Amino acid sequence: MRRPWCTRSPSSTSPPANTYGVPRIHAELRRLGRCVNRKHVARLMHEHGIQGAHRRRRRSLTRPDRKAKPAPDLIRRDFHAATPGTKLVGDITARPTGEGWLYLACRLDLATREVVGYSMADHHRAGLVVDALKMAAGRSRLQPGSIAHSDRGSEYTSSQLRAAVDKFGLRQSCGRTGSCYDNAAAESSWTLLKEEIDTRTWPDRATARAEVFNFIETFYNRRPLRKHKVFGYLTPAETRQRHQHDLTT
Template identity: 50%
Template sequence: MGRRSPYPEEFRSDAVALYRAAGGKRTYAAVAADVGVTGETLRSWVRQADEQAGGGHSRSDQTGESRDEELARLRAENGRLRKAEKGMGTRAGDPAAGGGLFREGDEVKTRRWDFVSAHAGTFGVQRICRVLQVARSGYYRWIAGAKARMERQVADDNLVAEIREVHITHYGTYGVRRVHAELRGFGHAVNRKRVERLMRLHRIEGRHLRRRKRTTVPDRLAPPAPDLVQRDFTAGQLNEKWCGDITYVQVGGSWLYLACVLDICSRRVLGYSMASHMRAELVIDALEMAIATRGGSVDGVIFHADRGAQYTSAAFAQVCDGYGIRRSMGRVGSSYDNALAESFWQGLKRETMHQRLFSTMRQARLEIFQWLTYYNARRRRSALNYLSPAEFEQQHLRADRLTIAA
């Protein structure tokens, strides 16, 4: 009998699906680096999945859709096309009929020095400047600075190309601060205000999400745990404080529920679970994955959550007690008492569900898992001095080893 894998089945299945979704365009090592395992480990998981499926995949397996899911996706696309026909280009960049896009007074004005330069040979600089009521000295200063302006424009064009590359690499989600941090991470010494000016000029924007109502359903009869965090979402060490929460994602006409566990020190997602239900097993599976991620030794960790029925359940309390985890809970109806988890959900929804709706459960699982691995490995966090959670943990552990060695 082979040794049992320390990684949960849900995590292994999602990692295999992520590799297959690349369609051979990404290597085992590249996908494994995002997931947080070795390339050979991921290769063995794919091989095992192939063997369990009978050594091959049908066409529906390769596309990740069953017949019912494909039908649901096509119906959703058909509905979107019907709406598009009514609006004739709505949300596709076309101006609406009768709109105020083109108004009187918006005509482009010719720059005065360009005008002087273009007609100086015919009328002379002195006469044109007298008619325009501008000083000739200003025109000659503009001529003298032509080379510097050209060099500055070339530099701006090159910087805009780099900004667009960063923006596209991170799925169009990064705003000014994260783009600036990414450029600095590449060794590019550039002023943040310059990045902001160029992004505004070229209409390069990050994504924003409107606030939504919370959906926590508390169990009034279950005894709550004390609030050991008191809105202090900072920690000096890894595995000092964790937090968790549940959110929902609309998939066609149904819902997919997602539970996550984050380390408050590094903001890293240690565990997650996705299911079509919101029972206590959902949060227990996420917690057990987090425990496995940390090697099983988590005695004394504070786990903070809201007072949802899943976190106040006896089954969840039993798992926490078994590993020596100290439960902590905020007040009912106060999102600020679990602000870190709420901020995390906003980032996920803003960057994976911006103006779109998932058609199938498999599509939703794959894209959410892909974002979770991207978040851990590469997404820069302002609270971590614009490092990714994985980079922050590496620096933190390296500093601890140096301290011990000293």
């Protein structure tokens, strides 16, 4: 059995790939026209020592601003959306480089699980999350009054972000302090990022930027299969296209 989308060896420095477990390998084989039983896939993977990538504990960047008045939680752990552009979640992570940390902020559309906005910088001030929101507003059709959800970090409770939210006609939402489950959908994207490009240190921020860009644009949005409750296993880009097709119809 070939080893597509399963964990690579710890010493590997190969490009993003090799993280799928039994459910997604089975779904991918079915998409390719291979009639195979899921239990058969699981048995073969077990016999050959193949397994999907495991989640690792991530470094938290959330630093709440005690003086700021956060927005209410409009999501309430309901990470589903019927229509694209109605619910966005956001978070920040950091990747190590030889020049110091590279910080990455993203905005994820809950209807498609597609990264519609992101920004990278050598800091994680408010401007980082504002730029990610601006990109989301520029490249996707955000509905008036759509929700922009995040944790209660100081970047997300800043006056700069509030001004951007108001400018685009959105509603700001924040989870509770110290509760990662209130923003679980956004944090799960970082899990996949770390599983795919590992935790190695890049020589400089430019190299890290290029690889993160490649991960988002050519892998995350177009390759991983996710099980949609209506459409079945699709990539984020395919899910968006299916929504657009249904809307046109």
